[in-house]
Amino acid sequence: MIRLENVTKRYSSEVVALDDVSFEVPKGEFVFLVGPSGSGKSTLLRLINRQERPEEGSVWVAGRDIVDMPANRIPQLRRNIGNVFQDYKLLLNKTVFENIAFALEVIGKPQHVISQQVPAVIDLVGLSGKEDRFPHQLSGGEQQRVSIARAFVNRPLILVADEPTGNLDPSTGEGIMRLLDRINGTGTTVVMATHDRRIVDAMRRRVVQLDRGVIVRDQERGVYQ
Amino acid sequence: MSRLRYMFRETGESIRRNPTLSVASVITAAVSLLIFGLTLIIQHGFDNLLSQWEGGVEMIVYVNSGAGEEQRLVIEGALGQQQGVTIESWSYCDVACSLSDADRLFAGDPVTRSQLTELNIPTQYKVVPLDATQVDILRGLRDRYLELPNVYSVQLAEEQLDLISKLQGFVSTYTTGLWIALMVAASLLIWNTIRTAMFARRREIEVMKLVGATDWFIRLPFMLEGLLQGVTGGAVASVAMWFINGRWTAGVEAFPANSGMTALVVVDGYEWRVGLIVVLFGALIGTIGSGTAASKFLDV
Numbered sequence A: 001m002i003r004l005e006n007v008t009k010r011y012s013s014e015v016v017a018l019d020d021v022s023f024e025v026p027k028g029e030f031v032f033l034v035g036p037s038g039s040g041k042s043t044l045l046r047l048i049n050r051q052e053r054p055e056e057g058s059v060w061v062a063g064r065d066i067v068d069m070p071a072n073r074i075p076q077l078r079r080n081i082g083n084v085f086q087d088y089k090l091l092l093n094k095t096v097f098e099n100i101a102f103a104l105e106v107i108g109k110p111q112h113v114i115s116q117q118v119p120a121v122i123d124l125v126g127l128s129g130k131e132d133r134f135p136h137q138l139s140g141g142e143q144q145r146v147s148i149a150r151a152f153v154n155r156p157l158i159l160v161a162d163e164p165t166g167n168l169d170p171s172t173g174e175g176i177m178r179l180l181d182r183i184n185g186t187g188t189t190v191v192m193a194t195h196d197r198r199i200v201d202a203m204r205r206r207v208v209q210l211d212r213g214v215i216v217r218d219q220e221r222g223v224y225q
Numbered sequence B: 001m002s003r004l005r006y007m008f009r010e011t012g013e014s015i016r017r018n019p020t021l022s023v024a025s026v027i028t029a030a031v032s033l034l035i036f037g038l039t040l041i042i043q044h045g046f047d048n049l050l051s052q053w054e055g056g057v058e059m060i061v062y063v064n065s066g067a068g069e070e071q072r073l074v075i076e077g078a079l080g081q082q083q084g085v086t087i088e089s090w091s092y093c094d095v096a097c098s099l100s101d102a103d104r105l106f107a108g109d110p111v112t113r114s115q116l117t118e119l120n121i122p123t124q125y126k127v128v129p130l131d132a133t134q135v136d137i138l139r140g141l142r143d144r145y146l147e148l149p150n151v152y153s154v155q156l157a158e159e160q161l162d163l164i165s166k167l168q169g170f171v172s173t174y175t176t177g178l179w180i181a182l183m184v185a186a187s188l189l190i191w192n193t194i195r196t197a198m199f200a201r202r203r204e205i206e207v208m209k210l211v212g213a214t215d216w217f218i219r220l221p222f223m224l225e226g227l228l229q230g231v232t233g234g235a236v237a238s239v240a241m242w243f244i245n246g247r248w249t250a251g252v253e254a255f256p257a258n259s260g261m262t263a264l265v266v267v268d269g270y271e272w273r274v275g276l277i278v279v280l281f282g283a284l285i286g287t288i289g290s291g292t293a294a295s296k297f298l299d300v
Helices: A041-048 A071-078 A096-105 A111-124 A140-152 A170-185 A197-203 B002-017 B019-056 B069-082 B095-105 B110-115 B135-146 B161-200 B202-211 B215-252 B270-296
Strands: A002-010 A016-025 A030-034 A056-061 A081-085 A158-162 A189-193 A206-211 A214-219 B059-063 B087-093 B123-129 B151-156
Touching: A002 A041, A016 A041, A016 A056, A016 A206, A016 A214, A030 A041, A030 A170, A030 A197, A041 A056, A041 A158, A041 A189, A071 B202, A071 B215, A081 A140, A096 A111, A096 A140, A096 B202, A111 A140, A140 A158, A140 A170, A158 A170, A170 A189, A170 A197, B002 B019, B002 B161, B002 B215, B019 B095, B019 B123, B019 B161, B019 B215, B019 B270, B059 B069, B059 B135, B069 B087, B069 B123, B069 B135, B087 B095, B095 B123, B123 B135, B135 B151, B161 B202, B161 B215, B161 B270, B202 B215, B215 B270
Parallel strands: A030 A189, A030 A206, A081 A158, A158 A189
Antiparallel strands: A002 A016, A002 A056, A206 A214, B059 B123, B059 B151, B087 B123
16 A cells, blocks of 8 residues: 655755655555654655655555656545644634535535535544534544544545644543544554554554664564564 | 535635735725726827827818818819828818717817707818928918818817827826836735735645645635735726716816817726726736735645
8 A cells, every 4th residue: 555665855965854764554554653753754654645755765655656746646646645643733713524524625525425424424533412613622632533534534545643642641542542443444554653652552553663764673563662 | 516615615714814905905906907997098088189180180171161062172172282292191071070070079078069060060171291390381381271261270280289199198108107016016915915815824725735635726715815806906996987087077078168178088988898907907917916826825
């Protein structure tokens, strides 16, 4: 589903975010990216959804090399990738329903599809009854659930999550991980960058460890270390 | 359909979020477009005023309305004698032609115009000289033709053309400069309004891009906002122009009939065409301003 071949990403001659990185994520897998701040985790996620381009190497997503993908094809690529962020990136002037529906509206989905898919995903993330609330009326965990619902409402092939539990207390974070696990259970490939040792250790999924832009460990059913 | 609904909803929301800048853009666009429209109207008024002197005509010999064909032949004989000597060509403007001229010349003075009929309007010989700069020769010809029977009067272009042409050039130069400068200002203000709107909505734009919205889908509501500002400015300018033109036309009736100002009005429907042009220009500056901003600042 995702393949990086000898990828190098530099932000300047001194700052090398990723250095000759190669790894592959098969369809349906759940992968943790771990490592200290500045190790290249977020850059790797940004390469997958073409927010960044590497200086060297190739990035394959769903069978396509996306490095030289023309700009007009990138929206189509991103419709297959859901994004979850540490700071949720919710629109504060929209309700839960509107935030989630927004992801479908802007890709031109008709109203009947929106009114069908949005309640289903709200139910999936456990926010039924809170459709009309605004983000400031929700807890951090609930806001992250909205963010996950927005990322998943279009049923993407891949879900990339950058520190989704970073702003949450441990028990709320566990709830979010259960939700991501359920989404992974539907066949969606999940790549998640995290610092959260407890979660990685509890989940026992594949762990790719980065340090200064280099993969130093790639372990099936790994722990944080 | 849902895309259209989305586009209009987002455009409305963007305008609601930033009303002061939107109003400023509309006012600036309206002022620049009003000056643009008035320039066109004034030019048309001058064209009316100068229409009888088109084609190099430097002298008009007015003939009494009662003059018969034989009497006109005397005048034509005198003109013919000078053809190739001092006169390049001449043409006869009959009753219908003279009435048509009167329509333009007295457009702002319907009372005087109503007194001119097929029975009393002087017909005209329009004379093109070989050398328009030889004013003394033209004055000599005028004095000679005034002595011919049934000649009502002889008018030389130098008596009104020079002054009007200078006035037209002056007005045209300065008003054109002014409307171009103001249109650039209006376009830049719309550009800035859209930039501000995009900055205010940068989070939404970021989310839209991440969930796979195309650049055009993101741009269009902003472009529509600029278009609406330009069109609204154009519509306001058209109404103001129509009002000013009406007031001027009413005011000109009080001018003396021989002041020449009675032709400096636009009452032939041209003002409606200018109104449409002004609205289209408004749409153009709105689209240019917002289109460039929406393209340039998409990566917020």
